[in-house]
Amino acid sequence: MQTTEKTIADELREWEQRTLLPFTERRPESREVFRTQGGAALERVYTPAHVEDVDFTRDIGFPGQFPYTRGPYPTMYRAQPWTMRQIAGFGTADDTNERFRFLIAQGQTGISTDFDMPTLMGYDSDDERSEGEVGREGVAIDSVDDMLDLYAGIDLEKISVSMTINPSAWILLAMYLVTAEERGFDRKKLSGTIQNDIIKEYIAQKEWVYPPRPAMRLVRDSITYSAEHLPRYNPVNVSGYHAREAGSTAIQEVAFTLAAGIAYVEEVVKAGIDVDDFAPRLSFFFVSQIDFLEEVAKFRAARRVWGRVMKDRFGAKKPESMRLRFHCQTAGVSCTAREPLNNIARTAIEALAAVCGGAQSLHTNGYDEALSIPSEPAMKIALRTQQILADEVGVIGTIDPLGGSYAIERLTTDIEKGCFDYFAEVDKRGGTIKCIEDNFFQMELADAAYDLHRRKEAGERHIVTVTKYRDESANPHVELHHVDEAASGRQLARLRKTKETRDAAAVQAALDEIVRVAKTDENIMPATIAAVKARATGGEIIKALRPVFGTYVETPVF
Amino acid sequence: MPIKVLVAKPGLDGHDRGAKIVARALRDAGMEVVYTGLHQTPEMIVNAAIQEDVDVVGVSILSGAHMTIFPKIMTMLSEREVDDIAVVGGGVIQEDDIPKLKAIGVREIFNAEASTQDLIDGIERIVAETGRDRTRRASTGSAQGAPAR
Missing domain, CATH: 3.20.20.240 (Methylmalonyl-CoA mutase)
Known part of the structure; x- marks a missing residue:
């Protein structure tokens, strides 16, 4: 970025010696290293000398x-x-x-x-x-x-x-x-x-x-x-x-x-x-x-x-x-x-x-x-x-x-x-x-x-009110979203209605077609669109394909 | 014998950051830790707890389903006559629900603000209170158990 990088690097060193050092001797910084959340150490101050490699x-x-x-x-x-x-x-x-x-x-x-x-x-x-x-x-x-x-x-x-x-x-x-x-x-x-x-x-x-x-x-x-x-x-x-x-x-x-x-x-x-x-x-x-x-x-x-x-x-x-x-x-x-x-x-x-x-x-x-x-x-x-x-x-x-x-x-x-x-x-x-x-x-x-x-x-990163400035007396109440306990019953009724009013044979035929396509290398979207149109549910499509695709089981690591 | 803990993740959600940090922190504190992995049913959790012969089951729930999941776990533990296994919880659990969970036998809820040390101290205290005999358990020698299935 600069053609005078040497000079600036020199100036930086001079600043550290003449200005910074005597100052920190009187008033030391609050911590040795300041890190980003990702853990990268930040420089005290950035200069053109720090971006010489950036064009x-x-x-x-x-x-x-x-x-x-x-x-x-x-x-x-x-x-x-x-x-x-x-x-x-x-x-x-x-x-x-x-x-x-x-x-x-x-x-x-x-x-x-x-x-x-x-x-x-x-x-x-x-x-x-x-x-x-x-x-x-x-x-x-x-x-x-x-x-x-x-x-x-x-x-x-x-x-x-x-x-x-x-x-x-x-x-x-x-x-x-x-x-x-x-x-x-x-x-x-x-x-x-x-x-x-x-x-x-x-x-x-x-x-x-x-x-x-x-x-x-x-x-x-x-x-x-x-x-x-x-x-x-x-x-x-x-x-x-x-x-x-x-x-x-x-x-x-x-x-x-x-x-x-x-x-x-x-x-x-x-x-x-x-x-x-x-x-x-x-x-x-x-x-x-x-x-x-x-x-x-x-x-x-x-x-x-x-x-x-x-x-x-x-x-x-x-x-x-x-x-x-x-x-x-x-x-x-x-x-x-x-x-x-x-x-x-x-x-x-x-x-x-x-x-x-x-x-x-x-x-x-x-x-x-x-x-x-x-x-x-x-x-x-x-x-x-x-x-x-x-x-x-x-x-x-x-x-x-x-x-x-x-x-x-x-x-x-x-x-x-x-x-x-x-x-x-x-x-x-x-x-x-x-x-x-x-x-x-x-x-x-x-x-x-x-x-x-x-x-x-370890106190390197604080969270205000949790790890610092915690005020036990002040946790104001806020009105929260109210979970509607009846929603699940209403959804089950909706699902029953869809299942009762659709053509069950057409749904089965559409699911069979998805399974057939899944076993080939054809694009699965058209068969899925047809099944959805026949009112097949998401769960039915997923279940129909499990024997073809298998089920993922994680190996938990910690 | 070290305290043995099953860290369990019920429900369909994938919020396992807290569970994994807790598992590692308890292991670093010298406890024997088994982590179930995600998407466990209450039955899978209870089976794993019995099979691994743990002292404590730590259940992590952030999905809002805690009032469905905890009662099931508590009932099953009691039915299987292993209610000397202490159950604790963590995650996103609203203040109002904590007394209800304690009333059905959940020993402690550690919310998101609990420090690692709070957790270690809490588990040690609860295990001391239950007075479960850990000497009867044969050492498995493994700190990182297999998934419970």
């Missing part, structure tokens, strides 16, 4: 241009702010639909759907494994009848809809397409995202049904189907959020996520699809944690690394294949149950990091995140936080506002290097899927989580 044109450059460090688009928020996408899901489809309409009325510009644990794990609401969990952590969706009610009254050609679902994602995608068709929407105009990132499930979130290899085929089929039929839809949202929430470092969050991205690209390319025919629709999802500087650097590094991977490793030609777009959520794990209104401040800072890091869409957590699923007032303040950032703070006026900061550029480059080191290790160990089967990522993550926990307990 403006090669490494930083311009927004909307390779290597996309500064952003995927040349105008970023000057054209339009990020999509404000608060996630919602609880009870039955009707309950959640009401919350969606509330959020849209408050100015939300996208929808994001949280499903309950049975739906996420591929069990119907009437399965015995579902007891106590129906509609509790998200909305219960058993059949397309539920999905029709979930998005009732919402214009699916105008509002982009995100669905957080993984092992059964291809079934929910089929339900979404049947919903759109039965309501008369044009598939080609559907915009939205399905998480569908099975790799991070084995690593971090732990929602699985089948073993990794058949699960990868299902992801592949949904990507290839989408590439052909859904030009505005993101068929996979490769996610680092969960690894980080499970205790990974910032480097691991990006490295594991992009290692998953590499595995998906390899899988689809292997099926004979040109990389530029689907890579533009790959999307990503990261957390925004509380360590502001490290987070801004992380988002920038993620874009740069992915740009280089797509160009150098896969030979992508289209710029759209190389530009990483991501959704962001503030860190649930950073929220405390104690004095919960303080979480509004934490969330605002995390949201600012996401915006300074160039996120395409954002969910801000409610202040009650550590206590329950969010209440309506908590979601409203969370959404208002984003609106304040977009309309009052002024950071949307200039792109990548922290680019060029010596500290940010150093951290960005270090995270980039950490990622490529991990990719080399993963390749050496036989690739991403082999590493999952061998528990490599899982052990790396467990080590990092334990290390962070110990550093917290």
